[in-house]
Amino acid sequence: MKIEQLHSLFLKCNSVNTDTRKIKKGDIYFALKGETFNGNAFAEEALRKGAQYAIVDEKEFQTSSNSILVDNVLETLQSLATYHRNYLKLPIIAITGSNGKTTTKELINATLSIKYQTIATKGNLNNHIGVPLTLLSMDKTTEIGIVEMGANHLKEIDFLCQIARPDYGYITNFGKAHLEGFGSLEGVIKGKTELYDYLIKHDKTIFINSNDEVQVEKTKKTNNVFSFGSKNSKLLIELLGLTPYVDVKFNDIEIHSQLIGEYNFNNITAAIAIAKYFEVSDIKIKKAIESYVPSNNRSQIIEKETHKILLDAYNANPTSMIAALRNFEKLDDKFKVVILGDMFELGKEAPIEHQSIADLASTLLIDKAILIGENFSKTKIISPKVMIFNSFEDFKHSDMISNLKNHTILIKGSRGMALERILPLLN
Numbered sequence: 001m002k003i004e005q006l007h008s009l010f011l012k013c014n015s016v017n018t019d020t021r022k023i024k025k026g027d028i029y030f031a032l033k034g035e036t037f038n039g040n041a042f043a044e045e046a047l048r049k050g051a052q053y054a055i056v057d058e059k060e061f062q063t064s065s066n067s068i069l070v071d072n073v074l075e076t077l078q079s080l081a082t083y084h085r086n087y088l089k090l091p092i093i094a095i096t097g098s099n100g101k102t103t104t105k106e107l108i109n110a111t112l113s114i115k116y117q118t119i120a121t122k123g124n125l126n127n128h129i130g131v132p133l134t135l136l137s138m139d140k141t142t143e144i145g146i147v148e149m150g151a152n153h154l155k156e157i158d159f160l161c162q163i164a165r166p167d168y169g170y171i172t173n174f175g176k177a178h179l180e181g182f183g184s185l186e187g188v189i190k191g192k193t194e195l196y197d198y199l200i201k202h203d204k205t206i207f208i209n210s211n212d213e214v215q216v217e218k219t220k221k222t223n224n225v226f227s228f229g230s231k232n233s234k235l236l237i238e239l240l241g242l243t244p245y246v247d248v249k250f251n252d253i254e255i256h257s258q259l260i261g262e263y264n265f266n267n268i269t270a271a272i273a274i275a276k277y278f279e280v281s282d283i284k285i286k287k288a289i290e291s292y293v294p295s296n297n298r299s300q301i302i303e304k305e306t307h308k309i310l311l312d313a314y315n316a317n318p319t320s321m322i323a324a325l326r327n328f329e330k331l332d333d334k335f336k337v338v339i340l341g342d343m344f345e346l347g348k349e350a351p352i353e354h355q356s357i358a359d360l361a362s363t364l365l366i367d368k369a370i371l372i373g374e375n376f377s378k379t380k381i382i383s384p385k386v387m388i389f390n391s392f393e394d395f396k397h398s399d400m401i402s403n404l405k406n407h408t409i410l411i412k413g414s415r416g417m418a419l420e421r422i423l424p425l426l427n
Contacts, residue, residue, distance in 0.1 A: 007080060009068075012052065014026035017030070032129065040057065043061045056069055057071060085165060090144065094170075095148050098173055099175050100264070105148045107271035111280055111284075131163055135164060149164075158194040169205075173319070203222075205225070207228070242260075248269065253286050254286075260299050261327040264299060297311055299312050316414045325360060337367055338364070339412075341419045
């Protein structure tokens with residue numbers, strides 16, 4: 001079946017689904033495969049549950065006229081997403097970077113959706129499957145699409161650009177994330193700037209933080225740039241203070257956000273700049289950002305029993321970990337404790353990077369640093385303020401938790417550490 005024919009069928013369906021447990025009547029089901037599952041085997045179940053069509057790539061599972069056989073289900077999903085994106089002809093903003101992608105995406109969506117009908121990536125569905133699903137969730141009522149792009153190796157952002165074909169792009173920053181795949185910080189920069197390479201090649205618009213020298217350097221080949229941040233940019237945005245919430249100012253408008261940490265300043269400035277580019281009023285920008293409340297274990301402040309908790313446990317890498325620790329150290333609160341979990345996907349750099357974080361934690365102006373995980377347990381630290389646990393279970397069953405009273409606590413670690421499990425233990 002040609003992609004234009006499939007698209008005609010797709011337009012008659014309610015939504016795309018890849019999980020038979022979540023099938024709704026009128027869906028179109030794509031039978032994706034993984035290392036431990038074969039979606040083809042569930043095609044008949046999807047139709048029985050109300051799916052209008054099931055897309056399969058193994059002939060034995062083409063059990064009815066509503067089962068459509070293709071060469072490769074994943075490639076068909078990606079091709080259909082690109083076809084649909086071109087069919088809608090709407091502006092697409094792509095966002096990538098080492099840290100802050102999701103928060104920045106949500107802030108941009110908050111500021112733009114106050115004026116436009118927007119669709120943005122849900123959660124962190126930012127890979128070769130998530131990007132197509134985001135594009136296919138858009139329709140004729142969508143005025144602006146906001147697509148987050150994640151990557152852990154070279155050429156991945158380039159591939160996602162070929163699917164989404166963005167008109168605008170922004171890179172949050174370049175940090176030591178996914179070093180196992182990228183190999184080095186230089187590899188990270190090369191991989192992330194594949195977005196800018198695509199935009200420059202197609203004469204599209206780039207948003208850059210002009211305080212980031214790497215971004216400025218990487219965009220010298222084009223004049224199609226909207227810059228923000230510094231006095232030499234098209235839009236000056238100032239950091240007013242950290243209370244610990246980030247307060248900013250632009251065009252004589254003060255914004256008091258509900259985001260903690262100086263590292264969120266750049267995320268806020270990007271949202272302001274992109275909203276200004278799309279002619280959202282200053283007052284509406286202020287309202288949108290001040291109303292945004294972080295969730296999903298990202299930069300949340302939680303009051304629990306006797307504690308104030310800064311929960312930033314969605315993910316971590318050396319760059320974001322250092323930023324969080326430096327910000328935490330600046331707080332005026334008494335009795336400060338950091339609880340840090342292992343950072344994943346660092347490859348051969350893991351021992352060096354974990355030792356570096358452990359060394360930094362031992363020198364901070366805080367009361368105690370608790371390090372959890374196999375990588376942190378291999379570090380060598382001799383400091384009365386540092387305690388190390390090989391696993392979450394070791395920490396959970398220690399007397400360390402019962403000794404915490406009336407503390408301000410930073411909790412940060414990679415997603416796989418799931419350090420939000422600490423919250424029910426605190427009292």
